[in-house]
Amino acid sequence: MKKQIALLVSLFALTLFIGGWLTLPPGNADNVLSNPVQQDSERYSAVSPVAEAPETELPSEDLPSLPDELAETLSFVTLVVDSDGNLVPTPDLRQLFDMYLSALDEHPQEQVLGWLEQALSTQLAGHERALEQARDLLDRYIQYRLAAGELAENSQPSLTHEGFNLEVLRYRQQQLLALRSNHFEPAEAEAFFKLEEVQDRYTLEYLSVSHNENLSHEAKQQALAALDQTLPxxxxxxxxxxxxxxxxxxxxxxxxxxxxxxxxxxxxxxxxxxxxxxxxxxxxxxxxxxxxxxxxxxxxxxxxxxxxxxxxxxxxxxxxxxxxxxxxxxxxxxxxxxxxxx
Structure with a gap:
């Protein structure tokens, strides 16, 4: 599996890494991060962060020390398993993947993969089934990002001299949702992309209202104010x-x-x-x-x-x-x- 992941990450580093299709209008370019979702303490048992987890066997490769920015990530990312030992997909897990894969800009892929394997193995020490599930999910997440990058490169321009092409944006979003459906189980997609999809839908509606020439300025402001109330x-x-x-x-x-x-x-x-x-x-x-x-x-x-x-x-x-x-x-x-x- 490691060779497969390494190949995917190598390709991944050369493609467009996108966190969403849409660009918010000027003054509204908020970077929405998927904050961890509170889990029901009676349903799940949280695995301790790396600093508190029991020691476990690390990958055999001699790895350089973990960069400070990645070590800091581990201080606030906690992976979760259920009472049956299965991995629970959470926004934290995607955040862990994203933070480590972003290090490909500055570090060799073998080091990044080694650090990521180290983090997963330590956080999920004693939960072999969950660890294998995390590795599999990482594999599928990289494949998804590769496919999303190819889709972005091959799509029509969404911004023209006249402004945003809403039809292109809507088509892109449909294709992106289809990719997620093909690569992830529903619970995984919800944990990884729920807030991102809410923000994308909001942005499409925002652009639709803003570019509606049949609405007066006052009507647009009222519609946009009402639209804001639909956000979490x-x-x-x-x-x-x-x-x-x-x-x-x-x-x-x-x-x-x-x-x-x-x-x-x-x-x-x-x-x-x-x-x-x-x-x-x-x-x-x-x-x-x-x-x-x-x-x-x-x-x-x-x-x-x-x-x-x-x-x-x-x-x-x-x-x-x-x-x-x-x-x-x-x-x-x-x-x-x-x-x-x-």
Missing amino acids: EEIRELRQRTTRHADVYEQVKSLREEGASAAEVYQARAQALGDDAAANLAELDKQRAGWKRRLQEFSEQKAQILNRGLPENAEARAIAQIIERDFSGTERLRVQALAPEL
């Missing part, structure tokens, strides 16, 4: 938070253009989002400022190298040495991508 509470709350953050962003942008101090920016954020969020955003500001300063220093050093008239190979080596010295991990990839523009 968790999605409405997420949309409200996203809108609130967008408003604060514009407010802070205006304050800075007017020369506001860091304290004034903090106060504006705290009034709208609370002290914790304001403190986190202030720290993010510092990180971004530090990153910008480091890029500027790199750009200046690169310019000095280019002005020395060295042979092309020597220039490339000198620039690579600076990147190796001053940046680490994924930072190097980011700098290498930005280097031509700096």
